[in-house]
Amino acid sequence: MSKVKFLPLLFVVLLCFAAPVLSADQISYTSQPDQVAVFLNDIAFVRDDITLPGGADVQVVLPSTAFVDTLILRENGERVADYRINRSAGPAVLEWQSGVDSDVREVSLEYLLSGIGWIPKYDMWLADDAGTGEADSDGIDETVEFDFFAQITNTALTLDAIDVRLIAGRVDISQQIDAIAAASTNQIIAGYAAPGQPSAATVGAATIQHVYEVGNISAEPGDTVYVSLTENTLLARRLLVWNSRVDNQVTIIYKVLNETMLPFTEGVVRTYQSNLFVGSDFVELTPIGGEGSITVGMLQDVRVSRSETQLSRDAVFTQDTQYIVELTLTSFANRPYSLDVVDTYPADSNNFEFGITPERELGNLLRWSIELQPGETLNIRYSYLA
Numbered sequence: 225m226s227k228v229k230f231l232p233l234l235f236v237v238l239l240c241f242a243a244p245v246l247s248a249d250q251i252s253y254t255s256q257p258d259q260v261a262v263f264l265n266d267i268a269f270v271r272d273d274i275t276l277p278g279g280a281d282v283q284v285v286l287p288s289t290a291f292v293d294t295l296i297l298r299e300n301g302e303r304v305a306d307y308r309i310n311r312s313a314g315p316a317v318l319e320w321q322s323g324v325d326s327d328v329r330e331v332s333l334e335y336l337l338s339g340i341g342w343i344p345k346y347d348m349w350l351a352d353d354a355g356t357g358e359a360d361s362d363g364i365d366e367t368v369e370f371d372f373f374a375q376i377t378n379t380a381l382t383l384d385a386i387d388v389r390l391i392a393g394r395v396d397i398s399q400q401i402d403a404i405a406a407a408s409t410n411q412i413i414a415g416y417a418a419p420g421q422p423s424a425a426t427v428g429a430a431t432i433q434h435v436y437e438v439g440n441i442s443a444e445p446g447d448t449v450y451v452s453l454t455e456n457t458l459l460a461r462r463l464l465v466w467n468s469r470v471d472n473q474v475t476i477i478y479k480v481l482n483e484t485m486l487p488f489t490e491g492v493v494r495t496y497q498s499n500l501f502v503g504s505d506f507v508e509l510t511p512i513g514g515e516g517s518i519t520v521g522m523l524q525d526v527r528v529s530r531s532e533t534q535l536s537r538d539a540v541f542t543q544d545t546q547y548i549v550e551l552t553l554t555s556f557a558n559r560p561y562s563l564d565v566v567d568t569y570p571a572d573s574n575n576f577e578f579g580i581t582p583e584r585e586l587g588n589l590l591r592w593s594i595e596l597q598p599g600e601t602l603n604i605r606y607s608y609l610a
Contacts, residue, residue, distance in 0.1 A: 249279065249280050249281060250280060250281040250282075250283070251276060251277075251280045251281070251282050251283070252282075252283040252284075252285070253274065253282070253283070253284050253285070254284070254285045255272045255284050255285065255286050255287060255290075255318075255333055256272060256381070256382065256384065257270035257271060257272045257381075257383070257386055258271060258272055258273050258386055258387065259271040259386060259387045259388075259389075260340060260383065260386055260387070260388050260389070260441075261388075261389045261390075261391055261435075262340050262341060262342045262376065262388060262389070262390050262391060263341065263342075263391045263393060263394055263395050263430070264341065264342060264343060264391070264392065264393065264394050264489075265341060265394040265395060266338055266339065266340070266341035266377075267336060267337070267338055267340075267341065267394075267395040268336070268337055268338075268339075268340040268341070268380075269334070269335075269336055270334065270335060270336075270337060271332060271333070271334045272332065272333040272334075273330070273331070273332050274330075274331040274332075274333075275328060275329070275330055275331070276322055276328070276329045276331050277322070277327060277328060277329070278322055278323055278324050278325065278326050278327055278328065278329050279321075279322055279323070279324040280321075280322045281319070281320075281321055281322075282318075282319065282320055282321070282322050282331075283310075283317050283318070283319050284317065284318040284319075284333065285315050285316075285317050285318075286309075286315065286316045286317070286318055286335070287337050287339075287380055287381050288315055288316075289337045289338045289339040289380050289381075290316065290335050290336070290337040291335060291336045291337065291338075292309050292316050292335070294335045294336040295309075295318065295333065295334070295335045296332075296333070296334040296335070297318065297320065297331075297332075297333055298331065298332045299322065299323055299329045299330070299331050300323070300326070300329060300330050301330070304320055306320065306321070307319065307320035308320070318333070336395070337380055337381075338380065339378065339379045339380025339381070339445075340376070340377070340378050340379075340380050340383075341376075341377055342374050342375060342376045342377070342390050343374075343375050343491060344372065344373075344374065344375075344392075344488070344489050344490075344491035345372075345373040345374065345375045345450065345491070346370070346371070346372055346373075346488070346491055346492065346493040346494065346507065347370075347371045347373075347493070347494050347496070348368050348369065348370050348371075348478075348480070348493050348494070348495045348496070348518065348520075349368060349369040349370075349495075349496050349497070350366075350368055350478075350495065350496070350497040350502075350520065351366065351367070351368075351497075352497065352498045354366055354462070354497060365460075365461060365462055366459075366460050366461075366462055366478075367457050367458065367459055367460065368457070368458055368460045368478065368480060369455075369456075369457055369458075370455070370456055370457070370458045370480060371452070371454075371455045372452075372453045372454045372455070372484070372486070372488065373450050373451065373452050373453065374390050374436065374438060374450070374451045374453055375448060375449075375450055376388070376390070376441065376443065376448065376449045376450075376451065377447075377448050378443040378444070378445060378446070378447050378448075378449070379445055379446060380445065381445060382443075382444055382445065383441060383442055383443045383444075384442055385440045385441070385442050386440060386441060386442075387439070387440060388438050388439065388440070388441040389435050389436065389437055389438065390435070390436040390438055391430075391432055391434075391435055391436075392432070392433040392434040392435070392436070392487070392489035392509075393430055393431040393432035393433050393434075394430070394431055395429070395430045396429040396430070396431075433487070433489060433509060434486070434487050434489060436453060436486065438451050438453070453486060454484045454485070454486055456483065456484050458480050458481055458482070458483055458484075459480075459481045459483065460478045460479060460480045460481065461478070461479040461481075461515070462476065462477075462478055463476075463477045463478075463479060463564070464476060464477075464523055464561055464562065464563040464564070465477055465563070465564045465565075465566065466528050466551075466553070466563060466564070466565045466566070467566050467567075468528070468530045468551050468565060468566065468567045469530070469566075469567055469568050471528075472528065472529075473522040473523065473524075473526075473528065474522060474523035474526050474528060474553075474563060475519055475521075475522060475523075476519065476520050476521050476522065476523055477517055477518065477519050477520070478517075478518045478519075478520055479515040479516070479517055480507075480510075480515060480516045480518060481513075481514075481515050482510045482511065482512055482513060482514055482515070482516060483512075483513075484512065485512065486512070487509065487510060487511045487512055487514075488507060488509070488510040488516055489509055490506070490507065490508055490509045491506070491507060492504050492505070492506055492507075493505055493506075493507045493516075493518050495518065495520045495521075497520075502520060502521055503519070503520055503521050505518050505519040505520070523561070525555065525556045525557040526553060526554065526555050526556070526557065526561065526563075526596065527553070527554045527556070528551070528552065528553050528554075529551075529552045530549070530550070530551055530552075530567075531549070531550045531552075532547060532548070532549050532550075533547070533548040533549075533550075534546070534547055534548075535548065537609065544609040544610065545609065545610055546607060546608070546609050547569075547573075547607060547608055547609075547610060548605070548606075548607045549567065549605070549606055549607065550603060550604070550605045551565060551567065551603070551604040551605075552601065552602070552603050552604075553565070553594075553596055553601070553602045553604075554600075554601045554602075555596045555597065555598055555599060555600050555601075556599070557598055558598050559598060560595055560596065560597050560598060561595070561596045562593070562594075562595055562596075563593075563594055563596055564591055564592070564593055564594075565591070565592040565594060565604060566589055566590065566591050566592075567589075567590045568587070568588050568589055568590070569588050569590065569608060569610075570588070570610050571588055572610050573588075573608040573609065573610045574608065574609050574610070575608060575609040576606065576607070576608045577606060577607045577608070578605075578606045579603070579604065579605040579606060580592060580594075580604050580605075580606075582606075590606075592604055
């Protein structure tokens with residue numbers, strides 16, 4: 225529950241630092257939010273609750289980074305029908321006449337502002353002997369220590385024990401949030417009354433994947449605050465993949481099972497092993513019960529190479545090129561490895577011939593699932609016309 229600021233006229237001397245009274249029926253106050261919903265891209269939606277005496281002229285100084293056209297002003301749960309923004313003194317000042325139908329008025333201000341944002345901070349620890357065991361029947365062969373922190377940055381205003389929610393999503397600021405948006409294509413299809421061209425941008429739209437409740441946070445402008453969201457030991461599958469078209473080494477990928485009570489929003493995971501930092505990688509949005517893919521480095525004891533030969537094949541009415549591809553893997557390890565080898569081919573290819581038959585997948589992808597024995601050199605050879 226948010227705190228409520230009560231500003232009675234009888235105690236203006238005690239509260240003059242926050243809400244100085246300019247006259248017997250005028251109140252001035254600097255907006256200080258009680259609730260903040262923070263998006264990933266340095267935008268926040270804030271709510272400020274105030275208790276005021278009825279019948280007073282009210283002036284509220286808004287934060288310098290507020291998008292004033294997003295302001296929603298209510299008294300006793302009803303929208304205030306007549307208010308103005310005064311910029312004559314520099315900062316945006318909200319002015320209105322408080323209602324007189326009650327001695328006390330419950331006022332709320334809601335608006336968007338820039339200068340407060342957050343990003344996920346993921347840290348993953350591998351066991352010192354990670355990758356040396358054999359997978360069980362479910363393909364789960366290891367556990368990892370996985371920490372999920374929120375990194376909250378504040379450059380906008382003082383936050384004093386306010387209720388914070390973190391939004392896994394972004395507000396579209398490709399154009400000004402307070403700009404007038406052109407009609408969207410869907411509005412026109414539905415019969416939008418005003419003529420005009422469709423807008424390429426959805427102005428001010430928010431994409432929300434999840435809302436993380438973190439409780440009360442205090443921060444001064446310039447502060448970066450770290451809050452733990454979850455710390456767990458998670459099951460993981462260790463996969464070895466050689467993308468032969470683009471990589472000259474076998475990639476080690478951990479498929480980490482999210483067994484926590486929170487989804488993992490997209491972000492960067494930093495990985496550690498044997499008290500060393502071993503790399504970082506992007507992890508996609510991972511729902512509860514899903515697997516996130518995290519690259520943790522390259523396999524050092526397997527050497528790989530790809531060669532491609534082109535031969536001209538002329539016929540009476542056609543001229544084709546035959547491509548001969550050879551993929552070579554050599555193991556220097558003392559243990560067998562299960563690997564996936566993948567390659568791609570042009571869309572107009574035909575007349576394939578394979579030494580080892582692969583799985584053919586969408587995106588013109590060929591996949592070989594192989595077992596590479598200690599000390600073995602394996603050649604995968606195929607050809608096609610294009």
